[in-house]
Amino acid sequence: MTQTLSQYLDAAKLPISPELNRLILAMAASCAELSDIIGTSSLNNLQGALDQENVQGEVQKKLDVLSNELFIQPERWHGTVAGIASEEMDTLIQVDAKGDYLLIFDPVDGSSNLDVNGTVGTIFSILDAPKTGADLTEADFLRPGSEQVAGGYVLYGPETQLVLTFGQGVAIFGYHRHKNDWFLIRDQVQIPVSTREFAINASNHRHWHPPVRRYIDECLAGKDGVRGTDFNMRWLASMVGDVHRVISRGGIFMYPSDTRPNVSNGKLRVLYEANPIAFLIEQAGGAAINGPDRILDQMPGKLHQRTSVILGSREEVERVQSYFREA
Incomplete structure (x- = not known):
């Protein structure tokens, strides 16, 4: 078996702080938990739409709401996150004033596919939190994408995979359910220059x-x-x-x-x-x-x-x- 995600983060020659390391591992663990929930969603009556809309004016699926509630639990982030913004929420939420990072995410991308057992995913972006000591405002999140310190997504398909970057290449990890861990599949992934x-x-x-x-x-x-x-x-x-x-x-x-x-x-x-x-x-x-x-x-x-x-x-x-x- 190849490197685990934890081993990769420890060994990689990347500017990854201990706090960012913990945040990525927490995100991976949260997505593994969500993968299991999605994998039994029809059996547990978690599919279908709710009689409500999100801030985008889109009808929310049951799993849109459940997954968002999962990701906004403060204890999940071990003090690494100062604030969170989600596609499913009107505005930001404060998490931990001492946190070093801002976490931004779409908890279930492609949720219209849930009811037909199609591919869905979680997308996330991480920014440095401001060090002003003041309460966060929406303006703290409104920065160009070039300022991201990490970003990625988790694909819930035939295999659950994590695709991740810290700004020095892209790595793909697969989730092994029996071992409850993530293992490196490909590193320094390159997209073909041309396509048809x-x-x-x-x-x-x-x-x-x-x-x-x-x-x-x-x-x-x-x-x-x-x-x-x-x-x-x-x-x-x-x-x-x-x-x-x-x-x-x-x-x-x-x-x-x-x-x-x-x-x-x-x-x-x-x-x-x-x-x-x-x-x-x-x-x-x-x-x-x-x-x-x-x-x-x-x-x-x-x-x-x-x-x-x-x-x-x-x-x-x-x-x-x-x-x-x-x-």
């Missing part, structure tokens, strides 16, 4: 802006078009699932803004989804943009700000970016 596979919700074609429509139409034209090659399309309705395929074998994932009023600024959240995933993609040699610009350079103006997301194999992302800049 894209992931997008094609039903929105009529709403897309011209650069996105141009790119996808060229892919669909295949060997008969200007690209001169055939492409495959994939779409799981779970960002973590589609991104994991991109990290594993290359591809481009697109959830662009479009002409509809409720998607004019994009659909995915900057803090909870776009920033940590963009951090991982760049650390694996890929690129992540909102159209014309790099996602990690964005300065969010509110906790639940949305953004357009286009990321994956560098050559394809840069091609889409060039179309935006031409337009």
